[in-house]
Amino acid sequence: MLTFIAQRVALSFLVLIGVVFVVFAVARILPGDPCVAALQERANPETCADFNARFGLDEPLPVQFGIFVSDLIHGDLGESIRYGRPISEMLIERMPVTIELTLLAMLWATTVGITLGVISATRRNSATDVGTMIGANIGVSTPVFVLGLLLIYLFAIVLKDTPFALPPGGRLTSGLVIVPLATSWGLEDLAGIPRVVIDFISNMYLVNSLITGQWEIFGDAFVHLLLPALALGTIPLALIARMTRSSLLEVLGLDYIRTARAKGLANRAVVMRHGLRNAILPVVTVVGLSLGALLSGAVLTETVFGLTGLGKTITDAILGRDYPVIQALTLITAMIYLVINLLVDISYAFLDPRIRVQ
Amino acid sequence: MTLSEESAQAPSVVVEDLPDSVEVATEEGRRMAAQLHDKQPHAKRLLEVRNLTTQFFTREGVVHAVDEVSFDLDYGETLGLVGESGCGKSVTALSLVRLVPSPPGRIVSGQIIFDGVDILKLSNAEMRLMRGKKIGFIFQDPMTSLNPTLPIGFQISESAKLHLNLSRRAADDRAVELLSKVGIPRARDRMKDYPHQFSGGMRQRVMIAIALACDPMLLLADEPTTALDVTIQAQILDLIRSLSEEFGTAVILITHDLGIAAGMCHRVNVMYAGRIAETGLVDDVFEHARHPYSWGLMDSLPRLTDARSARLRTIEGLPPDLLDPGPECRFSPRCHYVTDRCRTAEPELSSREGEGHLARCFGTEPGGWIA
Ligand SMILES: Nc1ncnc2c1ncn2[C@@H]1O[C@H](COP(=O)(O)OP(=O)(O)OP(=O)(O)O)[C@@H](O)[C@H]1O
Ligand code: SF4
Numbered sequence: 001m002l003t004f005i006a007q008r009v010a011l012s013f014l015v016l017i018g019v020v021f022v023v024f025a026v027a028r029i030l031p032g033d034p035c036v037a038a039l040q041e042r043a044n045p046e047t048c049a050d051f052n053a054r055f056g057l058d059e060p061l062p063v064q065f066g067i068f069v070s071d072l073i074h075g076d077l078g079e080s081i082r083y084g085r086p087i088s089e090m091l092i093e094r095m096p097v098t099i100e101l102t103l104l105a106m107l108w109a110t111t112v113g114i115t116l117g118v119i120s121a122t123r124r125n126s127a128t129d130v131g132t133m134i135g136a137n138i139g140v141s142t143p144v145f146v147l148g149l150l151l152i153y154l155f156a157i158v159l160k161d162t163p164f165a166l167p168p169g170g171r172l173t174s175g176l177v178i179v180p181l182a183t184s185w186g187l188e189d190l191a192g193i194p195r196v197v198i199d200f201i202s203n204m205y206l207v208n209s210l211i212t213g214q215w216e217i218f219g220d221a222f223v224h225l226l227l228p229a230l231a232l233g234t235i236p237l238a239l240i241a242r243m244t245r246s247s248l249l250e251v252l253g254l255d256y257i258r259t260a261r262a263k264g265l266a267n268r269a270v271v272m273r274h275g276l277r278n279a280i281l282p283v284v285t286v287v288g289l290s291l292g293a294l295l296s297g298a299v300l301t302e303t304v305f306g307l308t309g310l311g312k313t314i315t316d317a318i319l320g321r322d323y324p325v326i327q328a329l330t331l332i333t334a335m336i337y338l339v340i341n342l343l344v345d346i347s348y349a350f351l352d353p354r355i356r357v358q
Numbered sequence: 359m360t361l362s363e364e365s366a367q368a369p370s371v372v373v374e375d376l377p378d379s380v381e382v383a384t385e386e387g388r389r390m391a392a393q394l395h396d397k398q399p400h401a402k403r404l405l406e407v408r409n410l411t412t413q414f415f416t417r418e419g420v421v422h423a424v425d426e427v428s429f430d431l432d433y434g435e436t437l438g439l440v441g442e443s444g445c446g447k448s449v450t451a452l453s454l455v456r457l458v459p460s461p462p463g464r465i466v467s468g469q470i471i472f473d474g475v476d477i478l479k480l481s482n483a484e485m486r487l488m489r490g491k492k493i494g495f496i497f498q499d500p501m502t503s504l505n506p507t508l509p510i511g512f513q514i515s516e517s518a519k520l521h522l523n524l525s526r527r528a529a530d531d532r533a534v535e536l537l538s539k540v541g542i543p544r545a546r547d548r549m550k551d552y553p554h555q556f557s558g559g560m561r562q563r564v565m566i567a568i569a570l571a572c573d574p575m576l577l578l579a580d581e582p583t584t585a586l587d588v589t590i591q592a593q594i595l596d597l598i599r600s601l602s603e604e605f606g607t608a609v610i611l612i613t614h615d616l617g618i619a620a621g622m623c624h625r626v627n628v629m630y631a632g633r634i635a636e637t638g639l640v641d642d643v644f645e646h647a648r649h650p651y652s653w654g655l656m657d658s659l660p661r662l663t664d665a666r667s668a669r670l671r672t673i674e675g676l677p678p679d680l681l682d683p684g685p686e687c688r689f690s691p692r693c694h695y696v697t698d699r700c701r702t703a704e705p706e707l708s709s710r711e712g713e714g715h716l717a718r719c720f721g722t723e724p725g726g727w728i729a
């Protein structure tokens with residue numbers, strides 16, 4: 001098992017190097033002068049010479065690649081043309097929302113989706129089954145922003161002034177301020193990578209408030225995430241429920257399930273111990289893919305709920321031709337998928353012993 | 359012989375926890391439950407099957423898979439079920455443990471008395487106490503009948519934990535013992551291995567260990583060697599025979615292979631189209647068969663080659679349609695001896711020479727036209 005994991009990690013690392021190379025190459029191969037693209041009408045031979053010197057574009061390509069890689073290793077993703085700020089700084093600010101939102105959405109999508117899938121498969125053609133599958137089909141085909149607006153309408157307008165009211169957007173009720181970890185822990189002088197990590201975690205409000213015991217903030221941040229997570233998790237939930245159902249139904253028809261029943265096991269043990277463990281593999285894939293999709297930017301959800309996360313960053317960057325940002329986000333997205341694939345592979349090996357030996 | 363001793367001492371599961379006043383258990387239910395614990399015979403015969411009828415309700419119509427089948431089995435006896443593919447052997451065995459896939463299958467009528475217990479009247483929970491504990495099952499394909507994601511040690515000890523109330527450790531010890539009994543070398547080291555780490559023959563040995571984990575009174579072996587190659591077949595059959603003798607387990611052995619049935623069984627049921635065509639002691643059925651279908655089976659057995667590898671697929675004509683059996687003898691479309699009488703009525707099983715020797719054929723009845 002350990003060798004398997006080591007192999008996969010090594011492989012992912014190789015792929016990562018490939019990705020870095022491709023991202024670098026694509027940025028140089030793309031037609032158009034980066035200087036013109038960046039400076040627009042201000043571009044002339046003089047400003048461009050300055051520009052190229054500043055960004056190292058006057059160096060030979062291999063040297064440029066070396067600089068690119070060494071910058072990456074030092075956490076330097078370049079600078080946003082549009083905002084004139086280091087991209088890493090923007091990411092520290094914006095990625096944590098996306099991560100929290102995604103994890104919450106996937107938490108509910110996975111638990112509820114698998115449960116519904118199992119119930120549907122074991123009570124095939126029952127009211128629960130039919131209801132779940134109709135719901136799942138509607139869920140898959142409802143655009144997130146429609147669902148988001150409906151939820152806002154219901155929880156923030158119709159149920160306003162009731163205990164069920166939920167905030168329609170933002171991260172915290174205005175007036176509330178979360179204390180950064182660096183301040184709480186008196187580490188304001190910290191710099192470099194540790195500082196980046198701490199600031200990153202600081203901006204995951206749930207985590208920050210949890211470890212520092214800022215309960216009011218925790219509750220408020222959680223409540224603010226509920227509606228977007230609900231909206232964002234619906235499509236994955238429907239996909240997971242459908243996949244669980246079909247995969248479990250298939251497994252429950254297999255010979256070894258009959259063996260399990262012939263042992264006198266109760267239905268529950270047959271389904272959970274012998275069925276679900278084998279049926280869960282394709283579900284893990286769906287969870288992984290959804291996780292990747294949500295992490296690399298839930299554009300519509302963020303827009304509807306007024307959150308500034310990766311999704312908004314990406315749209316802004318594309319609309320504003322902010323090439324360095326696009327390049328950095330491409331890298332980040334690729335890394336997210338690499339890590340998730342790695343986790344999916346490892347959980348496959350964990351769940352299915354036949355995969356471990358290969 | 360520690361296996362049966364252990365199970366005889368196994369703590370009781372149900373009855374003793376029930377106060378007498380509790381209404382849930384009927385008198386019969388209580389008696390049934392009491393019997394689930396020990397291996398003493400409670401009836402004259404281990405198994406009495408009467409008019410068992412199992413059907414599949416499919417889109418195309420009702421499949422009469424098992425039709426009014428009756429037979430008996432003594433304690434410790436080995437019975438063969440032989441017949442062409444699709445004649446209802448597996449469905450018969452599955453009916454005995456109420457594992458007919460449902461939907462579309464259902465036991466429509468009949469009676470199954472196992473060790474004095476009316477199987478078809480048990481609640482689902484009571485039935486689960488029978489499966490695995492009193493009746494073990496070995497399936498045809500050892501490659502697919504074991505769970506690929508659980509260690510075989512777990513799969514063997516699972517039913518011992520469940521039915522014998524053994525602790526994890528005791529159940530593991532028992533699994534190790536069973537594994538070495540079924541001839542798996544270095545049993546303790548292999549407990550944590552997964553099915554894919556075993557060959558087909560070894561997996562079938564594991565299956566046998568699972569089936570015998572609680573020292574059942576009856577072992578249902580549905581073509582246990584069909585998927586294995588010939589040399590392994592003989593080893594597995596020897597193993598089933600020696601273990602069933604050692605533990606006094608009765609066996610119902612389903613097979614395509616007459617040579618196997620002749621070598622392993624006390625009695626055989628020859629099945630055709632969901633019905634028993636002929637039944638009797640092995641010698642009577644093999645030496646003095648009284649049904650044209652049985653003769654057909656014997657003819658299809660190549661005399662000069664290894665009898666063990668003979669398959670019953672070479673009788674002329676198509677197997678019958680189980681969707682809509684008419685009023686005629688079911689074998690009549692393929693029978694060389696058919697007369698008009700056979701086309702208007704179906705013969706009953708009736709006695710022939712030999713103990714419990716019955717055949718379903720007008721032609722071989724006393725005064726019939728077949729000598
Ligand atoms: N799940 C099912 N749905 C519909 N019909 C079924 C089902 N299972 C079995 N049958 C029918 O029941 C009949 C008896 O099947 P069974 O499996 O008992 O045959 P068998 O004698 O065991 O044959 P084989 O030697 O091929 O295993 C067959 O005609 C089959 O088509
Ligand atoms: S009853 Fe007639 S058709 Fe049927 S087996 Fe006997 S001789 Fe053949």
Ligand SMILES: [Mg+2]
Binds near residue numbers: 447449580
């Ligand atoms: Mg069969």
